[in-house]
Amino acid sequence: ELKVEQNPLFLSMQEGKNYTIYCNYSTTSDRLYWYRQDPGKSLESLFVLLSNGAVKQEGRLMASLDTKARLSTLHITAAVHDLSATYFCAVAYSRSGGGADGLTFGKGTHLIIQP
Amino acid sequence: KAGVTQTPRYLIKTRGQQVTLSCSPISGHRSVSWYQQTPGQGLQFLFEYFSETQRNKGNFPGRFSGRQFSNSRSEMNVSTLELGDSALYLCASSYRANEQFFGPGTRLTVL
Numbered sequence: 062e063l064k065v066e067q068n069p070l071f072l073s074m075q076e077g078k079n080y081t082i083y084c085n086y087s088t089t090s091d092r093l094y095w096y097r098q099d100p101g102k103s104l105e106s107l108f109v110l111l112s113n114g115a116v117k118q119e120g121r122l123m124a125s126l127d128t129k130a131r132l133s134t135l136h137i138t139a140a141v142h143d144l145s146a147t148y149f150c151a152v153a154y155s156r157s158g159g160g161a162d163g164l165t166f167g168k169g170t171h172l173i174i175q176p
Numbered sequence: 177k178a179g180v181t182q183t184p185r186y187l188i189k190t191r192g193q194q195v196t197l198s199c200s201p202i203s204g205h206r207s208v209s210w211y212q213q214t215p216g217q218g219l220q221f222l223f224e225y226f227s228e229t230q231r232n233k234g235n236f237p238g239r240f241s242g243r244q245f246s247n248s249r250s251e252m253n254v255s256t257l258e259l260g261d262s263a264l265y266l267c268a269s270s271y272r273a274n275e276q277f278f279g280p281g282t283r284l285t286v287l
Contacts, residue, residue, distance in 0.1 A: 092274070103266060104278040111274070149219065163209060163221030163232050164276065 063088045063154045067167035075175055077139050082170045084133040084150035092153035093133045094164065095124050097146045104149065108135075140174045147171045178203065180269050180279035188285045194255040197282045201248050201269030208250040209276060210242060213264040222265075225250055254284075262286045 064087040074080050084093070092111055096104040108117045110126035110133060117124050121144065123136045133150055151164040181200045189195050201208050209232075210222040221234035225244035244250045248269075254261055262285050268276035 094275070096278075103280045104268075106275055106277060109275045151219075163224055163234055164211075164219075165221065166219035168218050 063090070063152060063165045065150060065152050065165050065167040067150055067170050069170060070168055071171050071173075073173045073175065074137075074140055076141055079139065080137050082135040082137075082148055082150075082172075084135070084167055086131050086133075086152045086165075088152075088154065089128070089131075090152045090154060093126050094151045094153070095133075095135055096149045096151065098149065098169070099146050107148075137172075142174050142176060145172055145174045180267055180277055182265075182267050182279040182282050184282060185280065186283050186285075188287065189257050190287050191257055191259060193257050194253065195257060195284060197252045197254075197265055197267075197284075199250045199252070199267030199269075199279060201250070201267075202271075202277055205269035205271050205277075206248050207270045207272075208244060208248065209268045209270070210250070210252050211266045211268065211278075212236075213266060213281075214260075214262070219266075222252070257286045259286050 066085045068083050094109055095107040097107050098104050108124040113128040115126045121138045126133045147169045149166050149169045151166045154165055183198045207226045209224040211219050212222055213219045222236055223230055223242050224232040228244045239255045242252045264281045264283050266281045267279045270276045
């Protein structure tokens with residue numbers, strides 16, 4: 062059974078600081094996703110990481126994937142209040158039946174950025 | 177391009193009733209997946225449909241079922257509702273086995 066662990070689950074930080082969210086998963090997979098969710102809203106796709114060593118950046122967010130270590134990181138640089146949200150990582154699990162894979166999500170990191 | 181749409185957005189039902197939720201994927205996307213989000217269990221995969229066929233299924237009881245139509249629209253049905261079925265139900269569509277785009281969700285409350 063695929064397990065996805067995120068840490069920390071809660072993070073309160075000040076504007077201007079840097080921080081990293083970690084996502085570990087238990088089974089081989091070469092597809093990892095990061096999503097953002099605002100309170101009462103749906104999931105917004107941030108990054109799709111498809112291969113070992115993949116690094117993607119968008120604004121103050123940068124995500125990376127190490128498939129050998131089964132680890133992905135989401136790094137926040139010089140945080141601003143607008144980045145306050147819950148961030149989820151999700152791993153695609155390749156079932157033997159084929160087809161598009163159901164995603165297994167971590168529990169999410171609730172991020173609060175204070176002025 | 178229009179995004180994933182889900183109807184209804186909010187629903188209140190009582191225990192024992194059944195409910196049907198609808199999802200229209202992004203135009204051209206043939207894969208539709210359903211997820212349940214609750215505070216206790218987080219986001220859990222229900223099932224995935226492609227070309228009217230269920231290809232993958234999560235670990236949910238048989239009360240949860242779905243189907244997909246020839247225009248790729250999908251419905252999810254929950255029979256004999258229980259209090260624990262109260263959740264946000266999210267639908268996601270994808271073009272291939274890559275990025276999944278989520279709809280706004282249907283918030284189901286079971287009383």
